Amino acid sequence: MTTDSGRSTLRSTIVALAAALAISGAATAIPHSTPAFAAAGVEDGGAGCAVPTLPDAGSLPTTAKLPDPFKKLDGTRITTTADWTCRREEIKKLSEKFVYGEKPAKPQSVTGTVSATNITVNVSHQGRSASFSASLSLPSGTGPFPAVVVFGGFGADTATIKAAGAAVINYDPYAVGKEGTPRNNKQGAFYTLYGSSSPTGLLMAWAWGVSRIIDVIEQSGGSVLRADATGVTGCSRFGKGAFVTGAFDERIALSMPIESGSAGAPIFRGIPGEGAQSLSSAYGEQPWLGDAFGTFTSAPSRLPVDTHEVVAMFAPRGLFIMDNPHIANLGPRSASVAALGGAEVYKALGAGGNITYWSDIADGTHCANRPEWRDPLTQNIRKFLVGNGSYTGQMRISSKAQGRLSDWVDWTTPVLGNQPTTPPTTPPTTPPTTPPTTPPTTPPTTPPTTPPTTPPTTPPTTPPAGACSATVALNSWTGGFVATVRITAGSSAVNGWHVSLTLPSGAAITNAWNANRSGNSGAVQFTNVAYNGQIAAGGYTEFGFQASGNSAAMTPTCTSS
Template sequence: MTIRSGRSRFRSTVVALAVAALAVGGAATVVFQTTTPARAASPVEDEGADCPVSVPGSLTANSRLPDPFRRLDGTRISSKADWRCQRAQIRELVERYVYGDKPAKPSSVTGTVSSSNITVNVSHNGRSSSFSASVQLPSGSGPFPAVVVLGGFGADTAAIRSAGAAVISYDPYVVGREGTPRNNKQGAFYSIYGNTSSTGLLAAWSWGVSRIIDVIESSGGNVLRTDIGVTGCSRFGKGAFAVGALDQRIALTMPIESGSAGVPIFRGIPGEGAQSLSSAYGEQPWLGDAFGSFTGNPNNLPVDTHEIVAMVAPRGLFIMDNPHIANLGPRSASVAALGGAEVYKALGAGDNITYWSDVSDGSHCANRAEWRTPLQQHIQKYLLKTGNAPGTIRIASKAAGNLSQWRDWQTPTLTDGPSTPPPTGQPTTPPPTGQPTTPPPTGQPTTPPPTGQPTTPPPTTPPAGGSCTASVTPGTVWGDRYNTSVTVSGASSWTVVVAITPPQRVSTTWSGSFSWDSSGNVMTVRSNGSNTFGFTTMMNGNSSARPQIRSCTAG
C-alpha cells in the first residue's frame, strides 16, 4: 500500500499510520492504497438468507461503535468464511432497527429489457404492481454492464457511459413516494406489502433495484450484463448506499454526499452539527418506523453505519463526500468508512473500498473533476473487469474523523478455510461461496430444502486405519449440499484423514479439530473430547462423489 500526505510520498506496511494521521488536527489529506484484486459480486441477492439469526432480547447503550466481528452470543468470528453469517446477523439488525424489512424476491417478477427501457411486473400474495426505468447505452457493441442511477441528478452519467457502462435511470418515487405519512406510504413497493408497512423508503427503493436486476437476469443478456453498479446523490445517495448493502448482486456501490440516514455514523451526527437524526427521520419516511425510537439516543442502537459499509464487503465501494457542508456529516461519514474498511482488510479486500472527500468545490451534488477518473477506474475494475486501480481513502483534513475515538475493538486476523463454530461446538457459519443451511451436530439440516424432498446418499464403507475405526453415517442431501457424520471407535484420542473429491468443498464443520492440506481437498480431523465429528459439503456440480475416509490413527 501507499500512504500519501500532501505532496510527499512514502511507503509503509503499517495500516495504522493512515489512521494515526487522521487523529492529528488539521492533518493533510490521507490516501491509503493497497493492491488486492477486485472481488466478484454474488450470484444471489442475499447469501446469508439461510443463516440462523436471533436478535437480542434487550438493548444495551454503547457510546462506541459496535464490534462488527462480534456475534450476538458474544464470541468473535475467526475465519473469513464466518463473515457470511456474521453479515446476515448485521443485516437482521439493520433491517429491524434502521431500514425496516426488505422482503425477498416476490413470487413472480417478469419484465422486458430493451436498448431504451426496462419494464418490471411484480405479483405476490394476490397483489401486483409495475414500474419501468429508462436505459441509455454507451457506444460500442453490447451486452453492456450498467449503473443504476437513482433520481437523475448528482451522478456523472456522461463519465459512466464514456467508461463503457450503460445508465439505467431509476425513479425511486414510483416504488416509494416521498411526501406521504408513515401510515399511508405509497408506491409500487407498498402496493405489494401494504401502505402501513414499517419498511422505510430506502429499503423500498432497494427492493425496486433488486427487481430490476431480476428482470435483467432473466432477459438473456442480449442488451445488459448482470455486472451492475448503483449510484445517486443526497437522498438518492442514501438510497444507493442501502441498495448496495442489501443486494449482494451489486458489484459496485457509489453513494454521493448521502448525509444523515446515509453513510455517516449515527453516533457521530449529534456532535458534528449535521442534520439531526430526528430531522432526517421526520423529513421523509426514509428510515424504517422502528428507527424513531433511536433518534434521541443512537447509543442504544446495536448497529451503526460502519457495519452497513461492511455489508458491502468484499464488493466494490466508492463513497464520494463533501467536506464543505457540515450538515452532511462528512466527519462522521469518514469514520464509517474507516470502520467498515477494517472489515474489508480482514477479508483480504482492503483495495476494494474508496472514500473520497478531498474536493475543492462545495456545491452539493456537483459533478466534480476530482471524481471523474476514479469513477471510470471503478467501472473498469468492477463492471468491465478490465482494470485494477487501487482503493483509496482520501479524506479532506477539514472533515477528518478519528476511528480510534469511536472503537474499543481491534481487527482480528481472519483465517482461510471453513467456518469456525462458536465455543458450544454448534456450526453457525457456512462460507461465502454458497448458501448451505447450518446443520446441528446430528448432521441434519435445521431447515428443509428449498424445493422437493431431500434424498439420502448411499452408505459409505470406510476403511479402518491403525487401531481405530471411522464409520461414516451419510446425512441428508438438500439443494446442492449434504451432511456427513463420522463416528470413531477403538480410541479416545484419534486422527482421521478424509478426502473430498473436487470440485466439491467442505463448507461447515463441527465437533472436531480440522486442518487442510494445500489443495483443500484433504482434511485432517483430530479428536477434541468427542468420538464424533461432522461436516457439510457443497457439491459444486458433482452430485455423485462422497467423502472417503483415508485413515484412522489412534493417539
C-alpha cells in the same frame, strides 16, 4: 479475478487473508491485495444462515463506541474469512429490525423486459400486483453492457459512466416508494405489495425496487445488459438510497453514493456532535428510515448496529463513497468514520483495495460534478463493472472534516484465517419484527444543503418544574433555512405543549414536520401532534420547519398543556 471475454466470473466466496492493519484515525491509501470484486450471484448470500434471536429494543444497552463488526451475536468473534458470510447476515438483520425495516425476499413473480431504451418490471405477491419501469441509455460499442442504476437522474456524472463503457439505467425511486406520505399511508409499488402501513422505510423500498430490476436483467438473456455487472449511484437523498441499495444486494458489484448525509453513510452516533441534520429531523422529514428507528432519534448510542457495519456489508465488493466536507449538515466527518470503520472489514477479508472514500474536493456546491472524482469514477467502473482495470482504493479525507476512527472504537481488527465454505442451508429462525407505526406531518421535499449558520443550542440543564422550554437551531442557505426546535420538559412530565415564535421579516414557512402550526409568517404558533405531546420529566422532543427568506435568531416560548 477470472475473466472471460471481459466478463467477471460469478463467485460468492471471499478471497484469502491479507494482513489486517492497525486501526488509525486517517489514511491516505488502503493496501491492495488479491482483488475480490466479483459480485455474488445471489441477492443475499447469507440467507441460509441461522441467525440467533435478535435483542428487543427495550433491552439494548447504551454504548458510546461503535459496535464491533467482527463480534457475533453470541459474543464470540469471527476467526476466518468464511465466518463473514453469516456475520454479515447478522448485521443485515439488525439493520432491518432497528434502522431501515425489512427488505422482503424476491416476490412470487417477477417478470419484465429489457430493450435498448427501457426496462419494465412487473411484480406480484400473494394476490397483489404492481409495475414500474426505468429508461435505459447505452454507451457506444457492442453489448451486452454493464450498467449503473442512477437514482432519480441525480448521481455520478452519467457522461463519465457511459464513456467508461457502462450503460445508464435512469431509475425513478418515487414509483416504488413515494415521498411526502405519512408513515401509516406509504405509497408506491413496494407498498402496493406489502401494505401502506408497512414499517419498512423508503430507502429499503427503493433498494427492493433496484433488486427487482436486476431480477429482470438476469431473466433477459444477456443480449443488452450483463447480469453480473450492475452498479448503483445517487446523490443527496438518492445517495442515501444508493448506499442502502448496494449494501443489501450482493449482486451489485459497485456502489457509488454521493453526499448522502443523515440516514446515509454518516455514523448515527457521530451526527449529534457534528451538527449535521439531526436524526429526528431526518426521521421526520421523510419516511426514509424504518418506523422502528423513531425509538433511537435521541439515543443513537443504544443502536446495536451503526453505519460502519453497513459499509462492511459491501465487502468485498466495490464501494466508492463521495462526500462534501464543506457542508457540515451532511455529516462528512461522521461519514469518514463510517468508511474507515468499514474499511477494517475490507482489510481483514483481503480486499482493502476495493473501497474508496473521497471528500478531498475544492467545490462545496451540493451534488456538483467534480473534476477530482472523474478519474476514480472511471477507474472504479472499469475495475468492477467492465472488468479491465486494477484501481486501488484510497481514503482521500479532507482536513476540513476528518474523522478519527480511534475516537470511536475499543476493538481491534482480527487476522482472519482463510477457510472457504458454503453458507449453511438452515433457514433463519427469527421472524421479522413489526414495530408500531407513527405518522409525521407532511415533510419538506428538499433537504437543506448547506452548513448550519447557528450551531445546535444545548437546552437548559434545569428547566423550570412543571413547564417546558424551547431552543432553536438554524441551518441556512441563500434564500431559505431549516429550523429545528427542541422542547425540553422540566422536573415534571409534559402532556401536550405549545410553542410560539416570530419568524424573521419576509420569511415564510413552506413545510413543517412533527408539529401542527397556525400561520406561515410573522408570529406562528406550534402545537404537538398525537405522538409527541407527552414528554417525560427532563426529556425532550423536536419538531422542525423549512422556510423561504433569510434566517435570523428566533426566541421561542413554550407552555405546557
